[in-house]
Amino acid sequence: MTGSRGAVTRVVSLVPSLTEAVAETLPGALVGATDWCTHPAGLDVARIGGTKNPDVDAVRRLAPDLVVANEEENREPDLAALRAAGVEVLVTEVRDVPGAFRELDRVLRACGTKGRPRWLDEAEAAWSDLPGPLASSGGPSRRTTAVVPVWRRPWMVLGRDTFAGDVLARLGVDHLYAAHAERYPRIPLEDLREADPDLVVLPDEPYRFTAEDGPEAFAGTPCALVSGRHLTWYGPSLAEAPRVIGEALRAARR
Known part of the structure; x- marks a missing residue:
């Protein structure tokens, strides 16, 4: 072309x-x-x-x-x-x-x-045959609710109409601000806690959440630390994203 x-x-x-x-x-x-x-x-x-x-x-x-x-x-x-x-x-x-x-x-x-390219065909195949909704260890398979911060100071989360939100939805995870008027709304931390999600998904970009920076704000709620490249990038990483993100989500629920 x-x-x-x-x-x-x-x-x-x-x-x-x-x-x-x-x-x-x-x-x-x-x-x-x-x-x-x-x-x-x-x-x-x-x-x-x-x-x-x-x-x-x-x-x-x-x-x-x-x-x-x-x-x-x-x-x-x-x-x-x-x-x-x-x-x-x-x-x-x-x-x-x-x-x-x-x-x-x-x-x-x-x-x-x-x-x-072969990687694009492989990526489409990976997303065409996904397993059922995320299940906690030993529990029934069901959809999981989550909040997905992408920044802190101030806290910002996934809102409506985002690629990362669709990635999670296809893996059985419904983030609680998907119907918000904004795509990346600022939500006070107390409101995020009161939303009572099953899970908090913490990517390592754009804000670099780590085991020491992020989970402590949501004591008592399972937190999944996930690869931002697999959650938010659309490229060759799409071929392995269902597996990589799925493993991180399941590990957080064990």
């Missing part, structure tokens, strides 16, 4: 998920990525700043045929500045797992892939 100016051979990614997808599928096409693009390991490309504060001039100097971005992770003023500099920008919108597969296919085709 070609961009408006011909074949795409130089790609800059402003999204860690898409960086991994492009690097794994089209080795050599990726010439720039953000400081937060940590996969694949050892990625040797120019670094152009963060997802929220990319160095537009640095991107322009790389002379990319295409910049891939996301409407949630990147800021519109930065994308507008790139377009004004004559750079072609493809912006993805991912709110659920099926949408992730559609957008990944679109991005990879725009970057020049000639067919679907």
